[in-house]
Amino acid sequence: MTLGAANSTTEGVFDCNCALGSASLLPERAPCTAADLLAEMDRFGISEALVYHNLAREHDPAEGNSRLLREVQRSQRLQPCWVLVPYQAGEIAAPKDLLCAMQDNGVQAVRVFPGRRDHRFPLRPWAMDELLGMLQECRVPLLVDYGAPIEGSAETIDWDGLAEVCARYQGLRLILMGVGFRATRCLIPFMQGFCNVHLDTSAYFVHRGLELLCRCVGSDRLLFGSRLPRYAAGAPLTVLMYAELSQTERSLIWGGNLRRLLSEVAW
Amino acid sequence: MVRLSRDHLMQAALAGQPLDAVVIDCHAHLGAYHNFTVPDHAPMDLVREMDRYGIQQAWLSHFAAIGPDSQWGNDRLVEACRAHPGRLVGYVAVNPNQPGQIRSELERCLDADCVRGIKLHPAHHQYPVDGPAYRTMLALAHERRCFVLSHSWGSSALLAELSDQFCDAIFVVAHTPWLVARGQQGWLSLAVHRENVYLDTATSWTLHGLLEMIVGEVGAGKVLFGSDMPFFSVGVQIGTIVFARISEQEKRLILGLNMRRLIAESKHSLDASGA
Numbered sequence: 029m030t031l032g033a034a035n036s037t038t039e040g041v042f043d044c045n046c047a048l049g050s051a052s053l054l055p056e057r058a059p060c061t062a063a064d065l066l067a068e069m070d071r072f073g074i075s076e077a078l079v080y081h082n083l084a085r086e087h088d089p090a091e092g093n094s095r096l097l098r099e100v101q102r103s104q105r106l107q108p109c110w111v112l113v114p115y116q117a118g119e120i121a122a123p124k125d126l127l128c129a130m131q132d133n134g135v136q137a138v139r140v141f142p143g144r145r146d147h148r149f150p151l152r153p154w155a156m157d158e159l160l161g162m163l164q165e166c167r168v169p170l171l172v173d174y175g176a177p178i179e180g181s182a183e184t185i186d187w188d189g190l191a192e193v194c195a196r197y198q199g200l201r202l203i204l205m206g207v208g209f210r211a212t213r214c215l216i217p218f219m220q221g222f223c224n225v226h227l228d229t230s231a232y233f234v235h236r237g238l239e240l241l242c243r244c245v246g247s248d249r250l251l252f253g254s255r256l257p258r259y260a261a262g263a264p265l266t267v268l269m270y271a272e273l274s275q276t277e278r279s280l281i282w283g284g285n286l287r288r289l290l291s292e293v294a295w
Numbered sequence: 296m297v298r299l300s301r302d303h304l305m306q307a308a309l310a311g312q313p314l315d316a317v318v319i320d321c322h323a324h325l326g327a328y329h330n331f332t333v334p335d336h337a338p339m340d341l342v343r344e345m346d347r348y349g350i351q352q353a354w355l356s357h358f359a360a361i362g363p364d365s366q367w368g369n370d371r372l373v374e375a376c377r378a379h380p381g382r383l384v385g386y387v388a389v390n391p392n393q394p395g396q397i398r399s400e401l402e403r404c405l406d407a408d409c410v411r412g413i414k415l416h417p418a419h420h421q422y423p424v425d426g427p428a429y430r431t432m433l434a435l436a437h438e439r440r441c442f443v444l445s446h447s448w449g450s451s452a453l454l455a456e457l458s459d460q461f462c463d464a465i466f467v468v469a470h471t472p473w474l475v476a477r478g479q480q481g482w483l484s485l486a487v488h489r490e491n492v493y494l495d496t497a498t499s500w501t502l503h504g505l506l507e508m509i510v511g512e513v514g515a516g517k518v519l520f521g522s523d524m525p526f527f528s529v530g531v532q533i534g535t536i537v538f539a540r541i542s543e544q545e546k547r548l549i550l551g552l553n554m555r556r557l558i559a560e561s562k563h564s565l566d567a568s569g570a
Contacts, residue, residue: 058503072538073309209499209527212332233499235525236335236344260501262308266534269311270347 040075042283045253049082084111139171173205194222228253247277313349317551322521338375356414360388376409386414391428412442437461451481495521515545
């Protein structure tokens with residue numbers, strides 16, 4: 029099946045890794061409004077995208093999450109993803125209120141940027157127990173992005189911390205974002221050890237890496253991502269379309285897996 | 296969803312079909328790599344991957360040759376290129392920290408008909424680009440009128456000097472998007488003004504609009520498709536080029552027509568000089 033032929037929101041490409049809004053490092057002319065992002069998605073045959081607002085990452089999560097809802101409200105193709113930090117300092121709502129707000133606003137996934145250059149917090153049970161427990165109970169996917177300065181290098185991902193989280197919350201659907209080609213020696217043992225861990229493919233450009241992961245962990249845990257708009261979508265899309273996979277595996281990766289995860293959210 | 300017009304290359308990529316184009320990868324590698332996993336790196340695996348994408352030829356250096364054991368690595372390279380004639384072409388690499396063997400090793404490998412270039416890796420060998428060992432290599436490249444691809448050239452000012460002094464060699468600047476993304480615009484003006492300097496595309500990521508900017512500055516005729524395969528997937532740069540907002544003809548120049556022209560000119564000048 030060619031990508032252009034599968035363009036409905038039930039079968040087409042569902043991009044797990046997109047952003048809206050201006051950004052410090054956004055290249056000139058990169059799309060940053062909902063309309064521009066949708067046009068860019070059309071260019072690549074991407075049906076839907078899970079999007080966060082860059083203001084939530086680079087400025088203030090509450091402000092950015094609110095802005096996100098306003099900007100995606102008219103589009104059925106852009107699914108909102110809120111950015112979270114630990115709630116205890118009052119920067120975001122407490123977990124119970126947060127989850128109610130998510131349910132009211134159709135937010136079915138959340139994203140964290142715990143790295144030192146982003147939101148600088150410990151993604152650990154002792155800091156985030158109540159929230160992680162609720163996300164596990166409601167089966168809300170948690171997208172974890174360490175935003176490595178050297179494009180997803182293994183060194184900046186807190187594998188030990190993530191292992192602690194996954195061991196404690198074994199039902200938590202965790203999606204590792206932007207993991208790069210150097211990380212395989214950590215990534216495969218990690219994904220084999222924790223069966224609810226999924227991977228965004230947007231930066232995983234290992235030579236025949238998708239084939240390797242399908243053999244080692246299965247195609248049902250890989251999610252197509254592009255990192256639009258900062259990065260061009262042609263690279264991850266081309267890697268997926270040329271990968272030596274069955275069409276079933278490819279369809280799962282390009283959208284089936286993410287749709288399944290979101291359909292399993294249970295408020 | 297809006298139906299957009301897509302050129303033949305984009306349509307092929309969206310269908311995962313081999314590109315109907317001249318595609319020559321000017322920057323690839325062979326072998327395992329110590330620092331991270333490189334699956335399926337055997338020569339036949341690379342050729343199979345090239346077949347999937349429609350890549351006719353890849354120019355490659357062996358990881359061991361740009362690392363700990365140049366002679367062993369170059370031997371594996373020549374074996375691989377001879378096993379896949381016309382599909383794999385070699386860049387010989389020699390450790391500059393062992394200057395005594397430079398000339399003999401370069402000549403040994405360049406005398407093999409499947410080796411047509413020299414690869415420098417100042418980062419792995421921790422040797423200055425303008426050091427005497429590399430100057431010896433560049434002198435031979437000038438003499439043999441062959442390609443020289445370096446992981447880094449230090450500065451565009453230094454490359455300006457080297458490309459002028461060794462004017463019959465063809466110099467390829469590796470990882471150009473990475474350099475330009477860090478504000479190093481000097482490489483672009485050098486490529487514009489120096490006939491024997493070209494820019495390759497090999498990076499593991501692609502910022503929105505970056506390739507378009509590079510092509511806008513230097514022209515598509517000065518840009519060469521390079522993938523760094525199997526360091527990372529060849530699909531990264533194939534996808535970057537195929538989906539770039541440039542004309543189909545510009546894409547075809549970058550994908551392989553430029554390199555094909557350079558190879559033909561280099562061979563012609565080799566034949567003409569009797570070398």
